[in-house]
Amino acid sequence: MNQYHYKDIEALQAEVTETFGDWSEPLTISQELINQFAELSGDTYWLHTDPEKCSQHSPFKTTIAHGFLTLVLLPKMPTPLPCEVTGFNNMLNVGSDKLRFTGIVPSGSQVHCRSRVKSIKGSSKGTTITLEQNIHIVGEARPALVYEMLFMYM
Numbered sequence: 001m002n003q004y005h006y007k008d009i010e011a012l013q014a015e016v017t018e019t020f021g022d023w024s025e026p027l028t029i030s031q032e033l034i035n036q037f038a039e040l041s042g043d044t045y046w047l048h049t050d051p052e053k054c055s056q057h058s059p060f061k062t063t064i065a066h067g068f069l070t071l072v073l074l075p076k077m078p079t080p081l082p083c084e085v086t087g088f089n090n091m092l093n094v095g096s097d098k099l100r101f102t103g104i105v106p107s108g109s110q111v112h113c114r115s116r117v118k119s120i121k122g123s124s125k126g127t128t129i130t131l132e133q134n135i136h137i138v139g140e141a142r143p144a145l146v147y148e149m150l151f152m153y154m
Contacts, residue, residue, distance in 0.1 A: 003037045006088040008152035009122040012129075013085050016117050024077035026138050028109040037069040051107070055129035060073055060104060067101035070111070070135055070145050077113040085142065087151040088126070095150050097130060102145040103137070110138040120147060 003013045031051065038044045043066055046053050054063045085091075105111060118130040130150050134143035 001121060002083040003086055006127045007122070008084050009120060009127060012083075012120045012127065015045075015081070017082075018094055018116070019132065020114040020116045021079055021082055022114065022130075024079050024113045026112045027073060027077055029069075029073075029105055029107060029109050031063060031107045034063060034065050034069065036131060037066055037072075040126055041066065041068065043068075060106060063107040065105040065107065065109075065125070070101070070105055071099065071147060073111070074113060074133060074135070074147065074149075077111070077135070079113055079115040081129075081131075082117065085127075085129075085153055090154045092106070092154070093149065093154050094128065094152045097149040097150060098132075098146065100146045103140070103142055103147055105135075105137060105144050110142065111135050112138055126152045128152045 002014070018047045025093060034048050038049050046065055048066055051063050055061055113133055113135045115131050115133045118132045128150055130148055133147045134144050135145040135150060
């Protein structure tokens with residue numbers, strides 16, 4: 001694994017790629033998990049929480065995960081950077097550039113994630129890496145979620 005000092009922007013550019021890395025371990029999106037998120041978030045819409053009503057009235061015929069539930073599960077599907085960044089004191093999540101819910105995640109689905117380094121930029125504050133993360137239902141080509149996370153090494 002290549003090592004780069006966080007201030008060496010030119011060298012870090014070698015890690016920017018169009019190619020995604022390996023898949024994370026799969027994670028099952030159970031109805032229990034969906035219900036827990038509904039309770040925590042206050043989003044108890046029947047499309048997420050009422051399997052019986054969904055079987056009769058939903059176009060999906062089952063409950064589906066909240067988009068934001070899918071997003072917040074990213075840390076449970078770690079995809080490490082393809083390199084080691086050294087010399088920094090702190091690393092902070094500084095936001096996102098893109099978030100798209102591009103497909104539904106039915107209850108009972110297994111999902112996994114893969115990532116790629118989309119860009120690297122330096123500033124007087126530190127080095128910002130944009131990591132594109134895609135969550136897919138296992139076996140499906142199209143992602144259910146596309147997210148660009150920005151984190152800064154300082």
